Amino acid sequence: MTAELQTALLLLLLLEIKHLFADFFLQTPRMLSGRGQYVHLGRAQHAGLHAAFSVCALLVCGAPVMFVAILCLAELVVHYHIDWAKGVHSDKTGYTPTDPGYWRAFGVDQLLHQLTYIAMVWAWANFTL
Numbered sequence: 001m002t003a004e005l006q007t008a009l010l011l012l013l014l015l016e017i018k019h020l021f022a023d024f025f026l027q028t029p030r031m032l033s034g035r036g037q038y039v040h041l042g043r044a045q046h047a048g049l050h051a052a053f054s055v056c057a058l059l060v061c062g063a064p065v066m067f068v069a070i071l072c073l074a075e076l077v078v079h080y081h082i083d084w085a086k087g088v089h090s091d092k093t094g095y096t097p098t099d100p101g102y103w104r105a106f107g108v109d110q111l112l113h114q115l116t117y118i119a120m121v122w123a124w125a126n127f128t129l
């Protein structure tokens with residue numbers, strides 16, 4: 001296995017770990033409230049937490065600082081909008097964890113976040129190697 005592939009896998013692993021913590025362990029009541037509002041401080045804090053942890057992951061993997069800043073700003077914007085769209089959907093449908101539609105929306109939300117991480121690893125491989 002090449003060093004580049006090892007680093008790419010390490011980066012993906014670090015992004016997965018940060019996702020676990022930022023999405024499931026470190027959300028505050030403010031971050032979880034009012035998800036369907038477009039301008040929302042809690043959602044901005046949540047997306048910022050994701051971006052901050054991504055900064056750490058990318059720097060550990062040796063990415064240049066300017067690249068890290070641009071990529072993590074893009075992640076913040078994308079994450080904010082994915083969560084906003086899910087919030088709007090949740091507000092419109094009123095689904096709860098007992099509804100299959102809730103789990104479909106949750107699954108799509110998580111898939112979009114995972115695709116974001118694949119895109120980030122792709123960008124790292126294309127622009128920093």
